Amino acid sequence: MCMLKLHSHSQVEDMKEALKDLSEQISATADFKKPLIAKMQGLHIMTDDPSNVGVVFTTDRSHAIQNRMNNVADKMFELLKARNLVSQQNLVSQRLLSSDGAHAEVKLHATLMNTKYSWQNRGPDGHRILGAPRETFDASVLMERYGRVDFGEVPLKEMHLSCLDEMADDGYYRSLLSIPLYESR
16 A cells, blocks of 8 residues: 555554554445455556556555555554654655645555666665656556456455565565455455
8 A cells, every 4th residue: 555664663663653553444234245346457557658657556446445455444544643653745746645644545556567677777685776767668458458358356465564575485576464354354
């Protein structure tokens, strides 16, 4: 839902407590009784120009899932601001709020391609070169041929607090805590 820089163990513990509070709030809603399923369809890009692309993603564009996730995000952002773990300005700079800043507008998506991780932007030691210009590519043919592909349904079972500088055994970021997004039966 958002990126945070937690600089101390105390902040990490505060974040875990905030997520536990969020879990209590979510479980008290009528939506918690309903599965949360994303229908991932189509290819999308972060720019208006398919000939100059750095990220390709898929998403569920239904209003129902967007509204449900934005309601969760609104609750979470209020809890994080109350604990001074995120500021209104930080949420604005991450483009997670409506243009008036009144409510969440998260962009639920699954990244399929991201040139940020291209080997072109790596030094001889394999680490990213800071300040290197972002590599882009022409995705016009990709979008034309596969732009309507259906990736199927993905259950959104839980939300994780992930440590982005550590990988787990499954190849994903190490999870510090997870909370359910709906009641599993």
